[in-house]
Amino acid sequence: MNKKEIAKQYITHLENGNIKQVVALFNENGMVDSPLYGIKKADEFYRELNSDTANSELHLKGIFEENDSSSLALYFTYKWTLKNNKKVEFDVVDIIEFDNQNKINKLKIIYDTVTARKLVEAL
Numbered sequence: 001m002n003k004k005e006i007a008k009q010y011i012t013h014l015e016n017g018n019i020k021q022v023v024a025l026f027n028e029n030g031m032v033d034s035p036l037y038g039i040k041k042a043d044e045f046y047r048e049l050n051s052d053t054a055n056s057e058l059h060l061k062g063i064f065e066e067n068d069s070s071s072l073a074l075y076f077t078y079k080w081t082l083k084n085n086k087k088v089e090f091d092v093v094d095i096i097e098f099d100n101q102n103k104i105n106k107l108k109i110i111y112d113t114v115t116a117r118k119l120v121e122a123l
Contacts, residue, residue: 015058019046027103034109055081071097086119
């Protein structure tokens with residue numbers, strides 16, 4: 001699979017709550033840098049996110065990739081229903097860094113956390 005195909009799989013698995021499949025896209029040292037959850041190993045981050053989530057809807061707006069780069073950017077809208085049924089919607093940019101096996105080495109999540117932070121803290 002190429003990087004764009006992996007990125008599309010990531011979006012699909014995340015939306016469907018398929019955490020094992022999301023984590024399988026990462027290498028064994030894969031890390032996630034999240035504005036809400038901090039920097040964590042991928043499996044730890046996605047387990048925590050999943051435990052806070054009742055439902056997710058992701059709408060991909062674009063995938064941006066430079067030639068000869070090991071990174072790409074995903075731009076999408078995230079409609080997030082937390083386990084207490086509170087809802088928040090925001091635009092997200094994920095910067096994905098791949099290793100030479102096309103496994104995700106690092107994923108940096110970028111979005112405005114003003115509303116989401118308050119809701120997660122209330123869980």
